Amino acid sequence: MEKENVPQDKSNLTKNNVKELLYATDENGNYTTTLSTGWEPKTIALSNSIEEINERIAEARQQVLNGEVSPVVYFMEVNKMDLTILASYVGMWKWRVKKHFKPKNFATLSDKILQKYADAFEISIAELKNIKTE
Missing domain, CATH: 1.10.260.40 (lambda repressor-like DNA-binding domains)
Structure with missing residues (x-):
């Protein structure tokens, strides 16, 4: 994934002003690190997991x-x-x-x-x- 296309969706991480470190390619095609506030599919999966944990509790x-x-x-x-x-x-x-x-x-x-x-x-x-x- 190119650095400028790294998702910045709202997630559970944004509540605490936390960003996730990801690898992406820069304009020269070299791998580099970048920060992301979240990715919607990951946020949905995380929310579902937390909901299941709360139900079990x-x-x-x-x-x-x-x-x-x-x-x-x-x-x-x-x-x-x-x-x-x-x-x-x-x-x-x-x-x-x-x-x-x-x-x-x-x-x-x-x-x-x-x-x-x-x-x-x-x-x-x-x-x-x-x-x-x-």
Whole structure:
């Protein structure tokens, strides 16, 4: 793509005055770098992804409030983690973390284990135990 044809569409990046670094060709056909504020197809894909993440967070929150899963599931979604990533952060096997997804197992966790989760999610143990009902 030629430097003067690099898209400058409005995107989620423009809200924070952030520009993306791209490679383009200059007038001599040599590759150079240029800045772009966004590209509409990429913006649409990013917006769809963010919308899906927000839906997953809302669903996880409702499951916690219904007593179907533990708060670990909710905070894992809020922090955009999956089971593998969370297990590595807390230093436990995946099967063990998955066991903590059940409310009855979560209720029996020691403060030491709860602190590992709280640290991974950058919250307090109190926040981990009490999801706001707002």
